[in-house]
Amino acid sequence: MSEPPTRIGFGMSSPGRPAAGRGAAEEEPAEEKKILPPDAKISLAEERAETGIDEVFNSLDAELVGLAPVKNRIREIAALLLVDRARSRFGLSTSRPNLHMSFTGSPGTGKTTVAMRMADMLHRLGYLRRGHLVSVTRDDLVGQYVGHTAPKTKEVLKRAMGGVLFIDEAYYLYRADNERDYGQESIEILLQVMENHREDLVVILAGYKDRMDSFFVSNPGMSSRIAHHIDFPDYTLDELEGIGKLMMQAEGYSFTPKAAKTFREYLDRRKGQPRFANARSVRNAIERARLRHASRMMTTDEAVGRDELTTLKPEDFLGSRVFTEPNDETTTD
Amino acid sequence: MRITQGTFSFLPDLTDAEITAQIQYALDNKWPCSVEFTDDPHPRNVYWDMWGLPMFDLADAAGVLAEVNACRKAKPEQYIRLNAYNANYGKQTVALSFIVQRPSDEPGFRLDRQDTHDRTINYTLHPYAADAPPGRRYNGQQ
Numbered sequence: 001m002s003e004p005p006t007r008i009g010f011g012m013s014s015p016g017r018p019a020a021g022r023g024a025a026e027e028e029p030a031e032e033k034k035i036l037p038p039d040a041k042i043s044l045a046e047e048r049a050e051t052g053i054d055e056v057f058n059s060l061d062a063e064l065v066g067l068a069p070v071k072n073r074i075r076e077i078a079a080l081l082l083v084d085r086a087r088s089r090f091g092l093s094t095s096r097p098n099l100h101m102s103f104t105g106s107p108g109t110g111k112t113t114v115a116m117r118m119a120d121m122l123h124r125l126g127y128l129r130r131g132h133l134v135s136v137t138r139d140d141l142v143g144q145y146v147g148h149t150a151p152k153t154k155e156v157l158k159r160a161m162g163g164v165l166f167i168d169e170a171y172y173l174y175r176a177d178n179e180r181d182y183g184q185e186s187i188e189i190l191l192q193v194m195e196n197h198r199e200d201l202v203v204i205l206a207g208y209k210d211r212m213d214s215f216f217v218s219n220p221g222m223s224s225r226i227a228h229h230i231d232f233p234d235y236t237l238d239e240l241e242g243i244g245k246l247m248m249q250a251e252g253y254s255f256t257p258k259a260a261k262t263f264r265e266y267l268d269r270r271k272g273q274p275r276f277a278n279a280r281s282v283r284n285a286i287e288r289a290r291l292r293h294a295s296r297m298m299t300t301d302e303a304v305g306r307d308e309l310t311t312l313k314p315e316d317f318l319g320s321r322v323f324t325e326p327n328d329e330t331t332t333d
Numbered sequence: 334m335r336i337t338q339g340t341f342s343f344l345p346d347l348t349d350a351e352i353t354a355q356i357q358y359a360l361d362n363k364w365p366c367s368v369e370f371t372d373d374p375h376p377r378n379v380y381w382d383m384w385g386l387p388m389f390d391l392a393d394a395a396g397v398l399a400e401v402n403a404c405r406k407a408k409p410e411q412y413i414r415l416n417a418y419n420a421n422y423g424k425q426t427v428a429l430s431f432i433v434q435r436p437s438d439e440p441g442f443r444l445d446r447q448d449t450h451d452r453t454i455n456y457t458l459h460p461y462a463a464d465a466p467p468g469r470r471y472n473g474q475q
Contacts, residue, residue: 129393129395130392130393132392151385155388157396158388158391158396158397158399158400159390159391159392159396161391161392161393161395161396161399162392162393162394162395163392163393197395197399200393200395200396201395
């Protein structure tokens with residue numbers, strides 16, 4: 001039996017071959033991307049259009065109410081990455097910016113939502129290869145017995161590679177009262193990966209402002225490795241109202257003008273009460289209004305149409321505990 | 334003698350960039366990857382040692398390549414292969430398996446003949462490396 005001539009190099013590769021193959025493979029990508037001459041001009045607007053970054057900005061503006069400082073910072077980061085992209089086309093060396101972030105703010109101010117947008121944006125700008133978001137808490141990182149923490153943390157980090165690792169309530173990782181706590185081990189592995197795998201993933205720590213501050217005080221290494229400390233401000237009354245309207249639109253409900261006024265008053269009262277969680281409280285208020293609306297529908301004997309099914313009336317909000325309980329706080333702005 | 338086992342073994346050794354591309358192909362097909370190593374080069378040795386557990390739910394090749402590099406660092410003179418499993422058939426089936434590291438010197442195999450009853454001769458392959466105890470088979474190193 002004679003071998004077909006196409007089967008070359010059957011089992012016998014000379015020692016020199018691998019080295020030659022290696023060199024060729026490294027040259028290929030360099031040839032694909034031509035370096036522009038120094039006097040060339042490129043349009044940054046075109047670069048923008050190419051990345052589709054404006055879509056992210058537009059949806060950020062349309063779907064996220066308020067948060068001006070956060071949006072500003074995101075625009076700055078995007079601008080830096082775009083300029084870096086342009087620079088690299090001229091063959092200018094650009095060191096990879098450090099993009100680990102910490103998001104601090106009260107509950108319900110949109111930290112998780114922004115993190116998701118951030119992953120998408122960094123992916124579009126070519127900073128991240130995949131652009132997925134892996135959201136974890138202390139449970140996912142810290143083990144329960146000796147030797148359990150390192151593999152657990154490393155597994156999570158591997159899953160997050162190419163995307164964003166979002167650590168919610170990150171301050172729980174460090175327990176000051178227990179020096180044998182395994183959280184410290186997890187923090188050390190995180191620090192190492194944040195430093196050595198900067199091109200593979202972006203770590204975002206999130207939590208309430210005061211507790212994150214004390215977390216950073218006790219872990220100065222973590223604080224210095226995070227380039228962007230972004231604070232999410234509380235929403236104003238107008239912004240909360242806007243959020244509520246967006247949410248209702250998404251669910252296919254609308255207000256009567258009177259109900260809109262009642263809703264605003266509800267938010268004003270609720271804002272002053274304890275355990276107010278910004279957008280999350282707005283969502284809960286709407287959920288409960290839907291419940292009251294539904295039971296109101298069930299008790300009517302009249303035929304209901306599309307309008308009745310989609311319109312919330314003042315009484316749907318007025319049934320709330322917020323209105324029935326005496327409003328003990330004195331200041332309403 | 335160069336061991337040819339698994340996919341791509343007749344090609345020159347893959348570069349890290351090429352390995353990354355292969356891993357990414359596996360991950361894009363939702364095949365979890367695992368890393369295995371051995372210093373017993375016999376082709377019938379199917380039980381390689383596992384380097385950690387198979388890696389599930391990964392999106393990007395960097396995580397797998399980091400494990401490959403960790404294994405290379407710990408076992409610089411052993412065979413290391415990368416397996417990708419396809420679970421679509423209802424059982425873990427190897428979809429892709431290729432060598433990502435081999436010892437710097439592969440001494441090869443000796444052919445042993447054994448005279449048995451009548452004029453029958455049994456043939457067997459004996460790897461020269463297997464003369465040394467496990468863990469010291471290639472250049473006396475792990």
